[in-house]
Amino acid sequence: IETIPEALLDRMEIISLNGYTFEEKLFIAKSHLLPKQLSIHGLAQDAIRISDETLLKVAENYTRESGVRSLERTIASIVRAKCVEWAALNDSGEYEPDVTLSDVQAFLGSAVYGKEVAEREAVPGVVTGLAYSASGNGGILFVESTKVPGHGQLILTGSLGDVIKESGKLALTWVKAHAYSLKMTPSIESDIMDKCDIHIHVPGGAVPKDGPSAGVTLVTSLVSLFSGYHVPTTTAMTGEISLRGQVLPVGGIKEKVVSAHRAGILKIILPFRNRKDVEQDVPEKLKKEIEFVFAKNIWEVLEAALMMSKSEKWTTRIYESHL
Numbered sequence: 526i527e528t529i530p531e532a533l534l535d536r537m538e539i540i541s542l543n544g545y546t547f548e549e550k551l552f553i554a555k556s557h558l559l560p561k562q563l564s565i566h567g568l569a570q571d572a573i574r575i576s577d578e579t580l581l582k583v584a585e586n587y588t589r590e591s592g593v594r595s596l597e598r599t600i601a602s603i604v605r606a607k608c609v610e611w612a613a614l615n616d617s618g619e620y621e622p623d624v625t626l627s628d629v630q631a632f633l634g635s636a637v638y639g640k641e642v643a644e645r646e647a648v649p650g651v652v653t654g655l656a657y658s659a660s661g662n663g664g665i666l667f668v669e670s671t672k673v674p675g676h677g678q679l680i681l682t683g684s685l686g687d688v689i690k691e692s693g694k695l696a697l698t699w700v701k702a703h704a705y706s707l708k709m710t711p712s713i714e715s716d717i718m719d720k721c722d723i724h725i726h727v728p729g730g731a732v733p734k735d736g737p738s739a740g741v742t743l744v745t746s747l748v749s750l751f752s753g754y755h756v757p758t759t760t761a762m763t764g765e766i767s768l769r770g771q772v773l774p775v776g777g778i779k780e781k782v783v784s785a786h787r788a789g790i791l792k793i794i795l796p797f798r799n800r801k802d803v804e805q806d807v808p809e810k811l812k813k814e815i816e817f818v819f820a821k822n823i824w825e826v827l828e829a830a831l832m833m834s835k836s837e838k839w840t841t842r843i844y845e846s847h848l
Contacts, residue, residue, distance in 0.1 A: 544591030546783045550584045558597045562604045575624045586636035606632040650750035654742035655763040657777030663784030668742045670750040675722030683727030686735025696743035709751045738775035740766035754831040762794035770823040778802035792816045
């Protein structure tokens with residue numbers, strides 16, 4: 526779209542189409558793709574049986590796309606492999622129409638993509654965020670922060686783009702500005718980075734990452750690191766932040782929520798202005814199984830995310846002074 530002249534683009538209507546979720550791909554594969562491939566290859570509709578579980582594994586482990594073209598090609602490969610079996614074994618009565626997970630691996634090789642799962646151990650400085658890829662799929666990502674001896678530098682790694690690097694700088698500025706209110710320093714004048722550098726890493730260095738939606742995750746990671754408080758491994762978040770600590774809306778909410786649920790996330794912190802996206806787009810089943818927290822500012826994010834007792838939380842006076 527960037528290559529379209531502005532005068533021409535102004536006369537166009539831009540229509541955004543969301544990618545399919547894995548559950549939607551499963552329905553399409555069962556009702557259309559598999560029957561189509563059976564017909565193309567000259568097989569009866571009952572010649573091959575693939576369970577829902579197996580089809581879902583095929584979609585999750587061998588495709589990463591917003592549509593279903595790669596999924597159809599993958600199903601076609603399975604059907605061709607079964608055609609060979611049918612030709613060799615049908616006359617002897619040894620042909621088995623069911624396709625198992627071990628059959629899929631034999632036909633397609635080892636899984637190309639692994640299933641994303643939440644971390645199992647809570648560690649200060651490690652927070653789970655939510656991402657949205659160009660292929661139309663959601664996913665989870667982990668933000669890791671650590672302190673090293675130094676003189677106040679910020680190091681950002683993990684194949685990060687300019688926007689997410691700016692979010693990292695913004696997150697650190699906000700934390701430094703509110704360090705006393707967060708009970709990280711003995712006085713307002715103290716600098717939390719006087720004798721240390723901060724290294725923030727987002728694993729998966731081969732995958733480029735960019736965008737503003739990791740803002741709340743970056744702030745929470747830094748606060749967790751300096752305070753020592755953990756964020757539960759079943760809690761994830763997404764949202765852009767402003768310099769004043771406001772939490773701003775982001776896109777791809779449905780896809781992010783679906784991927785979080787698949788990874789075992791039980792609590793999701795979202796911008797308050799994304800509430801309508803959850804109400805309109807997220808399946809009812811997921812609304813019942815996931816706790817949603819809608820935050821207007823970063824203080825509400827921290828209150829919801831960090832494992833703190835009530836007596837340890839910041840005082841009302843400090844909290845209100847920074848709203």
